[in-house]
Amino acid sequence: MREQDYNLKNLTKCPLCKAKYDSSQTFVLEEGVSRTVFHLTCSKCQSALLAFISEGKKGVVSLGMATDLSVKEAREMFEKPPVDKDEVLKVYKYLNNK
Numbered sequence: 795m796r797e798q799d800y801n802l803k804n805l806t807k808c809p810l811c812k813a814k815y816d817s818s819q820t821f822v823l824e825e826g827v828s829r830t831v832f833h834l835t836c837s838k839c840q841s842a843l844l845a846f847i848s849e850g851k852k853g854v855v856s857l858g859m860a861t862d863l864s865v866k867e868a869r870e871m872f873e874k875p876p877v878d879k880d881e882v883l884k885v886y887k888y889l890n891n892k
């Protein structure tokens with residue numbers, strides 16, 4: 795998938811301070827056939843966001859989620875295979891319970 799194929803409209807700005815994300819602060823944690831996960835760090839307020847972009851029958855769906863995981867921690871978390879829908883749910887619950 796090319797970057798312009800993603801529906802990143804609501805993920806290009808920090809949800810907290812509305813600053814535009816710097817592409818140098820954006821890291822791909824995982825790139826799959828139908829799903830890509832990004833870690834974004836706001837250059838202004840330093841808050842981090844996990845972005846899930848998935849391609850389904852209804853088109854491309856994007857989900858942004860605030861996180862206090864650093865890029866390194868997030869990478870370690872996504873290195874654990876296998877990653878499927880249940881794994882995403884687990885990550886989601888994990889992040890929400892923190």
Ligand SMILES: [Zn+2]
Nearest residue numbers: 808811836839
């Ligand atoms: Zn910000």
